Amino acid sequence: MRNGVAVSNIEEIGLELNQRAVQVEMAGAQLVRAAAEAIWTSIAADAFRTRVDQRRRQCGAVADLLRGAAQAVFRYSDGVEAEKVRLRRLELAAEHAVVRGAVDVGRAFVGGVRL
Amino acid sequence: MSGAAEIVDYEELARMSAVWGEAAASMARTGFHVAALACSSDLLASAMFDPMGAARAEAGILSAAVGPRGLAALSAGLEVDSVLLKAVIAKEQYVDDLPLHQVAALGRWLVALPLELTLDPRRALRDGTRDSAALANAITGYAAPHTQLLLELFAPSLRFRLDVAQHRPMSVDPVFGLPLAPLIPGGQRTGGSVSISRYAPSWGRQPPPSIGSMLDRVGDLEDQPTASIAVQRVTSTGGVVRYVVVLSGMRSMTSTSDPEDLLGSGAALVRTTTNYTTCVREAIDTALVPHGAEVLLVGHSEGGIVAMDLAGDPAFNGARVRVKQVVAAGAPISSMPVADGSGTRVLSIENVNDIVTHLDAADPPASQQSVERLTYRFADDEHNIVASHDVSLYARRAVVLTDSPNPLIADVQAALRPFMGGSATTTVFTLRDRVTP
Numbered sequence: 001m002r003n004g005v006a007v008s009n010i011e012e013i014g015l016e017l018n019q020r021a022v023q024v025e026m027a028g029a030q031l032v033r034a035a036a037e038a039i040w041t042s043i044a045a046d047a048f049r050t051r052v053d054q055r056r057r058q059c060g061a062v063a064d065l066l067r068g069a070a071q072a073v074f075r076y077s078d079g080v081e082a083e084k085v086r087l088r089r090l091e092l093a094a095e096h097a098v099v100r101g102a103v104d105v106g107r108a109f110v111g112g113v114r115l
Numbered sequence: 116m117s118g119a120a121e122i123v124d125y126e127e128l129a130r131m132s133a134v135w136g137e138a139a140a141s142m143a144r145t146g147f148h149v150a151a152l153a154c155s156s157d158l159l160a161s162a163m164f165d166p167m168g169a170a171r172a173e174a175g176i177l178s179a180a181v182g183p184r185g186l187a188a189l190s191a192g193l194e195v196d197s198v199l200l201k202a203v204i205a206k207e208q209y210v211d212d213l214p215l216h217q218v219a220a221l222g223r224w225l226v227a228l229p230l231e232l233t234l235d236p237r238r239a240l241r242d243g244t245r246d247s248a249a250l251a252n253a254i255t256g257y258a259a260p261h262t263q264l265l266l267e268l269f270a271p272s273l274r275f276r277l278d279v280a281q282h283r284p285m286s287v288d289p290v291f292g293l294p295l296a297p298l299i300p301g302g303q304r305t306g307g308s309v310s311i312s313r314y315a316p317s318w319g320r321q322p323p324p325s326i327g328s329m330l331d332r333v334g335d336l337e338d339q340p341t342a343s344i345a346v347q348r349v350t351s352t353g354g355v356v357r358y359v360v361v362l363s364g365m366r367s368m369t370s371t372s373d374p375e376d377l378l379g380s381g382a383a384l385v386r387t388t389t390n391y392t393t394c395v396r397e398a399i400d401t402a403l404v405p406h407g408a409e410v411l412l413v414g415h416s417e418g419g420i421v422a423m424d425l426a427g428d429p430a431f432n433g434a435r436v437r438v439k440q441v442v443a444a445g446a447p448i449s450s451m452p453v454a455d456g457s458g459t460r461v462l463s464i465e466n467v468n469d470i471v472t473h474l475d476a477a478d479p480p481a482s483q484q485s486v487e488r489l490t491y492r493f494a495d496d497e498h499n500i501v502a503s504h505d506v507s508l509y510a511r512r513a514v515v516l517t518d519s520p521n522p523l524i525a526d527v528q529a530a531l532r533p534f535m536g537g538s539a540t541t542t543v544f545t546l547r548d549r550v551t552p
Contacts, residue, residue, distance in 0.1 A: 009157035016152065017176070020145055024186070027138050031193075034134040037521040038127040055193065062179065062189050066149070069175030073158075076168035083164040 010077040017070035021063040028059025132200035139193035146186030153177050208260065212468070212496040214253030221246045253498035255470050260494070262473035270476075279476045284450045285385065289476075295385040302548065303382040307374060307393030309401065309544040312343055319541035322349045322534060323359060323413075325517050326462070330444050330510035333415045336363040337506060342373035342546040344395065344418075346402040351537040357409045358402075358436070359534055360395065364416025364445070364506065373546045375417060383420040384447065384474065387428050390548050391421045398544040399436065410436040411534045415506040416471060419446025419463070426461070429454040440530060444509035447475035449490070462489050462527050464513055468496035469503045486526040491516065 035052040152158070153176040162169035181187045224231075224239075224246050231239035258265070267279045272292030278285060287294055316335055323329040336343045345361040366375040373379070374391035382389040404410070412422035422441045425431045432438040432454040441453070444464040453459040463479065465472040479490035493512050497503045516524050 010161060013152050013155055013158060013176075017149065017179070020149055023145060024142070024189075027141055031134065031138055034131055038131055051196065055189075055196070058184070058189050058192065061184055062186055065175075065179040065182070065185060069149075069172070069179045072168075072172045072175035076158075076161075076165055076172040079165035079168040080161045087164075 008077055008081070010073060010080060014070040014073035014077065017066050017073060021066035021070070024059050024063045024066065028056040028063075031059075032056050128200050128204050132197050132204065135193050135197035135200060139190050139197055142186050142190035142193060146180045146190060149176060149186060150180035153180065207494065212257055212494075212498075214250060214257055214498045217246070217250040217253045217498065221250050252500055255500055256468040256496045256498060256503045259470040259473055259503075260467045262470065263476055263478045266476045275476075282450055282477050284452075285475050285477075295381075299382045299386055299389075300378065302390075303374070303378050304386055304389050306548045306550050307390030307397070308547050308550050309344075309394050309398045310547070311401065312339075312341070312543040312545045314339060314343065314543045316345065316541060316543065319345075319347070319543075320539055322347070322537055322539045324535055325514070326442060326464075326528075326531070327510045327513040327517065329359070329361070329413045329442055330415060330464075330506055330513055332361050333363055333413060333418060333444070334506040334510060336361060336543070337366065337415070339363075339543075342366060342371075342375040343543050344398055344546060345541050345543045346398055346404065347539050347541040348402070348404075349534055349537055349539045351533060355533070356405075357411070357439075357534055358399075358404050359411045359413060360399070360422075362391075362395065362412065362414035362418030362421055364414070364418045372548055374548055375546065379548075380417040380420070383417055383424055387424045389421070389424065391417065391546065392424050392428070392431075394544070394546045395421065395425060396431065396435070398542075401544070402542050404436060406435060408436050409439050409533075411440050411442070411531070412438055413442045414446060415444045415509065416446055416504065419443030419448055420451070422446075423448045423451040423453070423461070426453045426457070426459045427451060429457070432457045432459060440527070440534075442531075444506065444513070445469050445471055445504050447472050447477075449479045450475055450477040458487075460487050460489075460527065460530060462491070464509055464516075465490060465492045466503055466508065466512070467492055467494045470500055471504050484523060486523050486530075489523050489527060491524065 031052055035049055153173050158169065158172060179185050221243075224243050228239060228243070231242070263279060266289060267276055270276050270279070270289040272287060272289055274287050274292040275285075275289045277283075278287065285295065288298075316332070318328070318332055318335070323332060332345070336345060343363055345359075347359040347361065349357050349359060351357070363375065365377065365380045366373075368377050370376055370378055374382075374389065374394060379389065379391055383391055399410075412425060414420070414422040419441075420443075422443055423446070426438045426441050433456070438453070438457065438459045441459060441461045442464075443461070445466065446463065448461070448463055453461060465479070479492070484490065495503065495508060495512065497505075497508070502508070516528070519525060519528075
């Protein structure tokens, strides 16, 4: 479900990307927590903690990329749905035209016979 | 390795390296799954309806999976961090800790040996023996972190190797696989008595303010001329009375008339009822500790083993007193259980370069620890078996636990707080192997 409506297979891909984004952010938070819990103080420790912060930001950037990809997938899904609707409309119009044409031909034929 | 304001804890680095390695693997897996989504038939089959949209979606997914700032790059970066941490640990364990002085001393002796043998053969032999012993002493601590692996691989007894692999308490000897418990002489398990010592420690009227100070007190008792333990009665400001029992470690490699000798330590390792545990029970009775009182057991070396023997005995822990917490330092207790349903928490402080902590051939888990069973490990190779096991070394290292950001250690500290405040009185007891007539 997306916004309360059933999702297509393409939208499921977008939802999975969003879920992966959350997982990546959680992994980044876990790294920060592991480093914060360590009893380790020195110049190297400070350097490492700076690096941990960089990795957390990197995780955030990757999560943003995943969310961006998810948005692209949702837009694509919407585009596909809109195109399908447009084609369906054309198809119905064509069907309607064919049926109406057949009726007209029928009428003309029946009139020519002059029963 | 530690300095005044600098603590480098290689066990912590090993833990972090493991966390980083897991994160790198997790990112790589996620990257693979995300890249697979770009090839999904659902995505490709509908491309004819919106080719540009499909191209944008594909590009977005591939950028997140394998782009220069995507999951693959993040995974690689984390893996590099993990490898660097491992390299730091390996450098410390295998290079920095290498007993170079001892190796060099033996090397010098070997070079000078032909000449020394002609000049003064007795002195040459004496020097060689001394240098070899120093190297063996240093190598023991150097190899100590690998004791479990070495025993698991090379112990001649299959039964022993199985016990090690399954993290079971040691029950047989590593060579012949003979049961150890029957080998303990009856004199080490059927005796034990105490008498009140005249020693009045300077800390006797102060509850221990920290884990480090608890171990300092153990050290103070170990410095006494006789085998001693202490029972401290702590009355909180609210009037609740609790007890801290301080258990000192082994004092002699040769047989003595008290339980703090090599035989007594061996007995404590393989039997739950020994002269030492009898001494502690008697001391608790003599100190008039009420039934069901809350007790904190603090021990170093043999004292830590005895603390776990008592915590694992339902006749003591639960029936006589309630052991709330065990604090053990330099004690091989990784596979020793507490009494079922007792809720006793165990904090074990272990120096990985202290061979004594590996005598049970069972290492504590590096991860998945809990507040009920927590092991704080550090690496401090003094290149000397006795120095790496010294209680004062443990007390110094325990000081960092006071301000530890680790939530498990903070939780243990919080649980210990009732034993650390209020007023106190202390009785010191002298231990003996023989039973009082």
